[in-house]
Each structure stands twice: as structure tokens, then as C-alpha cells.
């Protein structure tokens with residue numbers, strides 16, 4: 110479970126993006142995906158950045174499976190929580206395979222050959238095994254999205270945060286991503302920020318509605334949509 114208590118975040122220019130967020134994000138055998146929705150500017154990306162430890166909240170705390178996030182070492186934290194932001198952040202000078210082996214080899218100290226075997230298996234699993242030797246600039250948006258997700262998954266996080274994963278995808282690629290996330294049931298739990306309501310309805314059972322940096326609802330998807338779309 111990810112437990113967020115009294116989270117507050119204000120940007121240096123004085124804009125308070127997160128006013129007071131308290132929420133328990135728990136997952137079980139039937140529910141491995143939670144969506145976070147809300148109007149533009151409501152604080153969704155800022156919340157993900159705090160959950161990923163890329164921003165330090167002004168107040169409040171985040172616990173990952175009972176351990177305060179701030180007390181975890183970088184390696185310990187990254188083995189629990191992965192994140193794929195909208196710009197994907199693939200390393201442009203490395204091919205796809207090397208993008209996937211860099212952290213396991215350099216950070217986790219994995220043997221290079223083992224890391225390559227694991228990376229190939231993950232690329233196959235997300236359907237882009239044929240692209241291992243391609244460079245990020247040679248990939249389509251959907252292919253790059255899969256590579257970025259695979260790169261996070263090789264670190265075997267318990268939670269994977271995705272920010273607007275379908276924003277650059279057409280309907281077929283979006284449906285393929287939905288299937289991929291469903292297939293990954295049992296591998297990891299997903300927290301997905303998105304404006305794509307049909308996608309939310311397809312993949313998530315529970316959702317969180319954020320408005321003005323506060324949680325307005327955390328409920329079954331249809332309940333949350335009723336509030337959001339009214």
C-alpha cells in the first residue's frame with residue numbers, strides 16, 4: 110500500500126499545487142490499477158512527482174508498504190516505485206537494449222549478460238523484442254512508450270506510476286497498452302494519471318478525483334466519473 114498523509118506542495122513562485130492530499134492506495138489480486146483523474150492544473154503530475162520522490166513535499170508523508178519513503182535509500186526506493194513520465198526520458202544515445210540494462214548493471218550491479226537476457230525477455234513481453242537494437246529516435250510514440258514501461262519493469266517495482274500514458278497514442282495503440290497493463294497483473298501495480306476516460310473505464314476499477322490539490326473522491330470508477338463528468 111502507498112499511504113499518503115497531509116501532503117502539501119508549493120512551487121517556488123508561490124503556487125500551491127497540492128493543498129492537502131491524504132489517500133491510501135491499496136491493491137489486491139483483483140485490482141492492480143488505480144487511475145488518478147482531475148481537471149488540468151489540479152495537481153496530478155505534481156502528486157506523481159512527489160510519490161516518485163522527484164519533488165520533496167513541504168508537509169506530509171508518504172509510506173510505501175509501511176516504510177516512510179524518505180527513510181529509504183535511493184536503491185531501495187527505486188526497487189519499490191518506478192515511474193514513466195510523459196516525455197519518457199529514454200537515453201537518446203543508447204539503443205533500446207542498453208536503455209534497459211543500464212540501471213540493472215550500473216545501479217544494481219547485475220551481470221551484463223544476465224541483464225541483457227532479462228531485458229530481452231521484458232521487451233518480448235511488451236511486444237517490442239524486434240526493436241532491441243533500435244535507437245529511441247527511430248521509435249514511434251507507442252513503441253517508445255512500451256520501451257519506457259519495459260525499462261521500468263526490469264527493476265521489478267511493486268508500484269509503477271504512469272503520467273498520461275495514452276496522450277501520444279492512437280486508439281489501436283491505446284487498446285494494446287490497455288491489454289499490456291492487464292497482462293502485467295501480478296507483476297506490478299499501476300497508478301495512472303490520465304485524461305483518457307474510455308481508457309480509465311477499460312483498465313481501472315478504482316479511481317481518485319483530484320481538484321485544486323485535494324482529493325475529492327476515491328471510489329469505484331463509475332462513482333468517480335459521475336462526479337468528474339457532471
Ligand SMILES: Nc1ncnc2c1ncn2[C@@H]1O[C@H](COP(=O)(O)OP(=O)(O)OP(=O)(O)O)[C@@H](O)[C@H]1O
Nearest residue numbers: 120122124125126148149150151152153154155156
Ligand atoms: N514547474 C512549475 N512551476 C510553477 N508552477 C507549476 C509548475 N508545474 C506545475 N505548476 C502549477 O501547479 C499546479 C498543478 O500542476 P500539475 O502539473 O501538477 O497539474 P496536472 O493536474 O498534472 O495538470 P494537467 O492535467 O494539465 O497535466 C498548476 O497550477 C500549475 O500551474
Ligand SMILES: [Mg+2]
Nearest residue numbers: 153154155272
Ligand atoms: Mg499533468
